[in-house]
Amino acid sequence: MHVIAYSVSSFEIEFLENANSLKHQIILNAKPLRLESAGLAQGSEAVIIFTSDDASEPVINALADLGVKYIITRSSGTDHIDLKAAEKRGIKVANVPSYSPQAIAEQAVMLALALSRKLIDTSRLVHDYNFTIEKHVGFNFFGKTVGLIGLGSIGKATAAIFNGLGCKVIAFDIDQEMEMDTIERVSLEVLLKQSDIVSLHAPLNEDTRYLIKQETISQMKDGVMLINTSRGALIKSEDVLAKLEEGKIGYLGLDVYEFEKGLFFEDHSNDAEKDELLQKLINHENVIITPHQGFLTHEALQEIAQITMNNINAWEKEFGQSL
Numbered sequence: 001m002h003v004i005a006y007s008v009s010s011f012e013i014e015f016l017e018n019a020n021s022l023k024h025q026i027i028l029n030a031k032p033l034r035l036e037s038a039g040l041a042q043g044s045e046a047v048i049i050f051t052s053d054d055a056s057e058p059v060i061n062a063l064a065d066l067g068v069k070y071i072i073t074r075s076s077g078t079d080h081i082d083l084k085a086a087e088k089r090g091i092k093v094a095n096v097p098s099y100s101p102q103a104i105a106e107q108a109v110m111l112a113l114a115l116s117r118k119l120i121d122t123s124r125l126v127h128d129y130n131f132t133i134e135k136h137v138g139f140n141f142f143g144k145t146v147g148l149i150g151l152g153s154i155g156k157a158t159a160a161i162f163n164g165l166g167c168k169v170i171a172f173d174i175d176q177e178m179e180m181d182t183i184e185r186v187s188l189e190v191l192l193k194q195s196d197i198v199s200l201h202a203p204l205n206e207d208t209r210y211l212i213k214q215e216t217i218s219q220m221k222d223g224v225m226l227i228n229t230s231r232g233a234l235i236k237s238e239d240v241l242a243k244l245e246e247g248k249i250g251y252l253g254l255d256v257y258e259f260e261k262g263l264f265f266e267d268h269s270n271d272a273e274k275d276e277l278l279q280k281l282i283n284h285e286n287v288i289i290t291p292h293q294g295f296l297t298h299e300a301l302q303e304i305a306q307i308t309m310n311n312i313n314a315w316e317k318e319f320g321q322s323l
Contacts, residue, residue: 001025001316004041005048006033009265011296012074015305024312038062046070046312051077051292052265057085064089069319072311074304075295077231079204080261094311098153100300104255105157107294108199108229109165111253115225115288116141142166147195149173149211150202150230151183158199159183170194174207192219197227204231214239223250229294232258237277244284252287255294264291 003026005016013028020026027044031037033053039062041047047068049055055071060082063071071086072094086093114120117138125132146162148155151173159169163182170184172191192198198220202208212226212235220226226249228235237258243249257264259275268274281287295304 001046001312002044003027003046003048003312004029004044006031006037006040006053007050007265012301012305015301016308019302019305019309024309024316033059035059035062038066041068042066044068046072046315048072048074048308049080051075051080052261053080054261055081055086057082060085060089060091064091070094070312070315072308074308077203079231079233092315094315096304096307099295099303099307100297101153101157103297103300104154104201104229104294105161107255107290108158108201108227108253109161111229111255111288111290112197112199112225112227112251113141115251115253115286118285120288121285141197144168144196145170145194146197146199147171147186147191148183149188149191149198149200152201152203154229155201156183158201162197167197173202188216189219192216193221195224196221197225199227200230200234202230202234204233209233210236212236212240214242217243217248220248222248224248225251225253227253229255232256232260237281241277241280244281244287250286252281252284254281254287254289256292257289260292 001024003024005026005028008028008030016028029040031040033049033055035058038059041063045068047063049071050073068091070092071081073081074096076095076097078093078095081093083093118136122136142165144167146167146169148159148169148171151171155171159171159182162169169182170186170191172186172188210233217239240249240252244252257278263275282289
């Protein structure tokens, strides 16, 4: 099958090539998928994309007009794909529903631990040969209550780590049945009220967009720690910034950002104008933001590449190489 992959970073090439094993004619392209770059898919039956790519209706239509029949995203989320437009044009869509959930879980816990012990500020001072510790008083996680919003494979992997730290783990999930004895299932209201740390692990959809906003933040404990390694638009960034400045939110750890598209995964250090909201968040000493890199482990990249190629193999087997 002829395949083109968009937004391929240098660190992905080895994993994708190994997973493909020369079976498919695949072009690994660093350019993101946009309307102006859709033409690169000329002659390809399948397109592999990433969360930063644009798979809106105009792009879907452009790909369909070129004869593209399949879209595979190297992510679990599909909120960057207009699924209705793809269905209308007869394009089949697949994702990577689960890959090394421990990678994302460990990123979430890493952010939480680094925030709690003021690790970033400590490291900066040490680099300046300043070894004072007065401003670096943190807190133990042992005995704290961690509230997980979302209990998919990543939420459960996160729960296991926090349990190991001696935390009480409670969780809210709309759809899933409770399967772990170490987690207490509660309502969203109870979770927000009782949690010292709130960690988001839900998909982005109409029900979860802006789940964390002024109204829900007001239900949380004063000085709460908020962690988001799922999707940026689960939280309303303006409201979170306001509550940070009020002191309602005591710590914020983000691996995703509401307006990250066109920003994350690229070097914008020399931009004359920068995202004002993001700048304000970054400037808070009790905030750590990483650029959507929770998946960035050898194990996760290998699984993502293999499942991506498995999707293509399955389609080729079911429908034949040329339709």
